Amino acid sequence: MVERFLEQTSFTSQEDFKEHLKIKVPKDFNFSYDVLDAWAAEAPQKNALLWTNDKGEHHQYSFAEMKKYTDMTASYFLQLGIGHGDMVMLILKRRVEFWFSIIALHKIGAVCIPATHLLTKKDIVYRCNAASIKMIVCAGEEVITTHITNALPESPTVEKVVSVGPYIPEGFLDFHEGINQAPSFIRPAHVNCNEDISLMYFTSGTTGEPKMVAHDFTYPLGHIVTGCIWHNLTEQSIHLTIADTGWGKAVWGKLYGQWFAGANIFVYDHEKFAPADILQKIHDYHITSLCAPPTIFRFLIREDLTKYDLSSLKYCTIAGEALNPSVFDTFKKLTGIQLMEGFGQTETTLTVATFPWMEPKPGSMGVPNPQYDVDLVDYEGRSVEAGEQGQIVIHTDKSKPLGLFKEYYRAPELTKEAWHDGVYYTGDVAWRDEDGYFWFVGRADDVIKSSGYRIGPFEVESALMTHPAVVECAVTAVPDEIRGQIVKATIVLSKEYKDRAGDSLIKEIQNHVKRVTAPYKYPRVVEFVDELPKTISGKIRRVAIRNQNKECEA
Numbered sequence: 001m002v003e004r005f006l007e008q009t010s011f012t013s014q015e016d017f018k019e020h021l022k023i024k025v026p027k028d029f030n031f032s033y034d035v036l037d038a039w040a041a042e043a044p045q046k047n048a049l050l051w052t053n054d055k056g057e058h059h060q061y062s063f064a065e066m067k068k069y070t071d072m073t074a075s076y077f078l079q080l081g082i083g084h085g086d087m088v089m090l091i092l093k094r095r096v097e098f099w100f101s102i103i104a105l106h107k108i109g110a111v112c113i114p115a116t117h118l119l120t121k122k123d124i125v126y127r128c129n130a131a132s133i134k135m136i137v138c139a140g141e142e143v144i145t146t147h148i149t150n151a152l153p154e155s156p157t158v159e160k161v162v163s164v165g166p167y168i169p170e171g172f173l174d175f176h177e178g179i180n181q182a183p184s185f186i187r188p189a190h191v192n193c194n195e196d197i198s199l200m201y202f203t204s205g206t207t208g209e210p211k212m213v214a215h216d217f218t219y220p221l222g223h224i225v226t227g228c229i230w231h232n233l234t235e236q237s238i239h240l241t242i243a244d245t246g247w248g249k250a251v252w253g254k255l256y257g258q259w260f261a262g263a264n265i266f267v268y269d270h271e272k273f274a275p276a277d278i279l280q281k282i283h284d285y286h287i288t289s290l291c292a293p294p295t296i297f298r299f300l301i302r303e304d305l306t307k308y309d310l311s312s313l314k315y316c317t318i319a320g321e322a323l324n325p326s327v328f329d330t331f332k333k334l335t336g337i338q339l340m341e342g343f344g345q346t347e348t349t350l351t352v353a354t355f356p357w358m359e360p361k362p363g364s365m366g367v368p369n370p371q372y373d374v375d376l377v378d379y380e381g382r383s384v385e386a387g388e389q390g391q392i393v394i395h396t397d398k399s400k401p402l403g404l405f406k407e408y409y410r411a412p413e414l415t416k417e418a419w420h421d422g423v424y425y426t427g428d429v430a431w432r433d434e435d436g437y438f439w440f441v442g443r444a445d446d447v448i449k450s451s452g453y454r455i456g457p458f459e460v461e462s463a464l465m466t467h468p469a470v471v472e473c474a475v476t477a478v479p480d481e482i483r484g485q486i487v488k489a490t491i492v493l494s495k496e497y498k499d500r501a502g503d504s505l506i507k508e509i510q511n512h513v514k515r516v517t518a519p520y521k522y523p524r525v526v527e528f529v530d531e532l533p534k535t536i537s538g539k540i541r542r543v544a545i546r547n548q549n550k551e552c553e554a
Contacts (some may be wrong), residue, residue, distance in 0.1 A: 001039060002228050002260045005221060011229070013357055018370040023221055023402055029194055031220040032070065032106040033187075035259050040067035046262065050238065050285065051096045053269035054277065059096070060264075066099065071185035073097075073104035076178040080135065080160050084109035084191070087131045087157075087200070091115045091138040091148075091246070094269035097164040097175060098245045099255070101137050106198060106217075109191040113200045116246030117141075121150040127202055128155035131212060131409065135160040137175065140167040192217050200409060201248050201346050212409035213248075213346045220256035222349035222403020225371055227257020230342055231289055232315045232356045235262035238285065242268075242278065242292040248346045249320060253291045263289075275299040279308045286312035293320030294327055297339065301330045310335060317342060319350075321539070322440040322458045324465045325362035341365050343392075343440065345426060347418075348372070349403030351394070352430075352438050363462060364437040365430070372401045376432055381423075389431045389441055389454055397422030429456065446542050448477040450485045455521050457542065463516040464489055464523075467509055469497035474532050476545045478525050489523035490545055492532060501528045 003009055005024050011017040026034065039046060044064035052058035061069075082088060088110055092098035098114075105112040113131060117139060124147055127133065133155070138144050140163040148161055149169065164175040192198065198217045202210040227233050231253070241253025258265050268281050279300065281287065290313060297318065313335070319342040328339050342353035343365040351374060354366035368374035375383050376390030384390035394404065396419070404424065408414040418425050429441040441447060441456030448455040457475035464473045472492040477485040491509070493501060506526040513522040533544040 001035060001042075001262055002224060005224060005260070006228075009228070011355075011357065014355065014367060017229075017355065017357075021225070021370050023224055023371070025194065025218055025221060025402065027194070028192060029217055029221065030106055030191055031217075031256060031259075032103045033191075035220070035256075036063065036070065036103055037067050039063040039259065039262065043262075046235070047264040048259070049096070049099060049265045049267060051267045051269065052281070052285070053094075054271060061096070066103070069100045069179070070103040070107060072179040072182055073100040074107040075182040075185040076175075077101075077104055077110070077135075078108055078185075078188075079178070079182055080162075080173075082108065082110050082135055082160075084188070085196070086110045086135070087113060087133045088135045088137065089113040089115050089127065089131075089133050091117055091119065091136065091144055092164065093117050093139050094245060094267055095139050095164055096267065096269075097137070098250075100179075102251075102255070107185075107191065108188060109196065109198075111197050111200055113202070114246050114250065115202070116244055117144055118246075119147065121147045124148060124151035125154045126209070128158055130202075131200065132157040134158065135162065137162045137164065139163075140165040140172075142167055142169075145169045145172060194218050195406075197406060197409070199251070203346055211411060211414055214406045214409040216406045218402055219349070220251075220260075222371065222401070223252065223257035224260050225257070225369055226252055226342075226350045227259075227263070228261045229355060230340065230350055230353045231257060231261075231263075231291060231317055232340075233258060233261035233263040233289060237261065237263035237288050238266050238312075239263045239289040240266040240268070240278075240281070240287050240291070242273075242290075242296050249293075252319070252344070252349070273299075275303050279303060279305065279310070282310055282313055283308040288312055289315045289317075291317040291319065294318055294323045295321070297327050297331055298324075301327065301334060305334050313337065315356075316340065319343065322365070322462075323363060324462045326462070326466045328360070328362035343428075343438070345428075347405040347424070347426075348394070351392070351426075361433075361435075361437050364433075364439050366438065367436050368438070371403060373398070376430060376438075377423075384431075386432050386434050389429055389447075389456070391444055392426045392428045392430050392438070394424040394426070395422060396424055443542075446476070448475075448485050448487055450477075450480070450487065451483045451520070453520055455487060459517060460487060460489065460513065460521050460523065463513045463521070464491065464509065466516055467512045469493050469500070469505060469509065472532055472540075474540045474542055474545055475523065476542050476549065478549050486524045487521065488525040488527065488545075488549065490527050490529055490532060492530065493528055 007022040008020040040063040048063040049061045163172040199215045201213045243249035318339045340354040344351045352365045354360045373395040430438045460475040478488045480486040533541040
């Protein structure tokens with residue numbers, strides 16, 4: 001399948017990759033028809049999606065079955081008055097109906113807005129009004145449906161609400177009854193142009209109200225590199241990406257690139273994360289490839305891996321936050337597998353990565369994906385030298401790269417602020433070593449300026465994470481009259497060390513950081529907390545900690 005879209009499908013070096021990566025873009029590309037339905041026509045019985053849950057249920061769907069159910073869903077949505085350009089929000093957790101629905105929306109040219117089940121009434125109202133959402137499809141759980149019901153009086157654009165069950169409250173339509181009674185699907189005469197919006201994500205809102213990141217119909221093509229190259233997938237792969245469908249990482253690892261490669265997508269629908277359960281699923285279903293954020297791997301390496309047969313697992317990738325080298329080293333020691341790191345944003349596809357032909361450097365993101373013209377620049381826009389910190393930017397003056405977002409929907413001023421003069425500014429800071437590997441420093445707003453030094457939170461956090469007392473941590477700046485700013489560490493202690501919280505342990509941790517990294521980077525202020533403030537996507541909200549610091553100063 002991927003041969004239709006790549007002029008060359010395998011690469012042996014970064015030089016080969018840079019020179020020969022060429023993705024073909026068909027006119028009016030539509031992932032549903034050009035990939036899913038094409039697989040269903042050519043290999044109808046081929047495994048497409050293996051769904052299981054924490055209740056012991058499981059079902060293997062073939063490409064023919066996925067075409068059948070997505071056609072039924074598309075027909076039902078048309079019956080409900082959903083068509084080209086209409087906004088539909090999916091709050092479906094890891095239910096299989098998410099895959100039925102997102103593909104169906106692509107088939108009719110509507111806009112899919114995946115959303116997390118953690119949204120409150122206020123969050124739902126904001127999203128419905130910001131995007132003029134016409135329909136919501138949700139998991140049939142009382143908490144979710146109650147929030148939606150409470151939001152409807154303040155969400156005038158919402159015309160239909162659909163539940164996939166098991167709970168179908170009053171006023172909600174029954175998804176399964178609807179698709180089973182829908183007439184045979186007939187493809188609309190005109191579905192989409194490449195430039196039409198197909199997918200939209202609300203950012204997690206770490207620094208303000210969430211922005212609406214709009215992607216066009218060519219966006220899935222940008223994930224060919226994600227699945228076929230970085231994830232190293234083949235038609236024989238069974239791939240698990242650990243991510244809720246409400247976040248961009250789901251389509252990174254649970255849809256587009258995986259089906260370009262012809263891999264079997266493994267979905268574990270669970271309510272509460274338990275590392276032992278993930279390991280058991282790898283054991284039971286012979287999963288060959290795993291992608292997850294570093295936090296997940298930190299939990300996995302705390303388990304007794306000798307209890308599980310992990311011999312099927314051949315390749316592991318990591319993204320979502322920067323990787324602490326200690327996690328890389330421990331996982332490799334326990335499994336023999338090297339974690340291949342990648343970097344990207346909701347606004348992009350995979351931007352920087354450690355590719356299969358490369359030797360990973362623990363803690364490095366890797367090198368730029370040649371799909372993008374990536375650079376590091378200083379505050380004056382000058383490309384920095386090796387060893388210098390700079391903001392990661394993408395040059396777009398020659399052309400808009402596949403996978404880069406279309407715009408911040410209904411926010412031209414925000415779009416122009418981040419993307420102007422032929423350059424998209426990611427807001428993330430990194431440095432490049434002599435071999436061209438990128439090393440993450442932190443968000444531009446998070447970099448600490450102390451006594452003339454620029455200190456990245458991640459490098460201090462990496463040092464802290466190598467101390468056995470530290471389970472989680474966040475490094476922020478605290479104002480200081482002499483130094484301008486000083487480093488503060490907010491730490492969640494392991495249960496073995498909670499009784500030792502005090503000046504003695506603070507001194508021990510400070511000395512540890514001095515030994516592991518440059519002495520001037522050590523945290524002069526240390527605070528122990530029970531938990532760190534996080535967004536609904538699980539990212540640490542350093543801005544909230546900084547605001548708390550300001551309140552304390554006042």
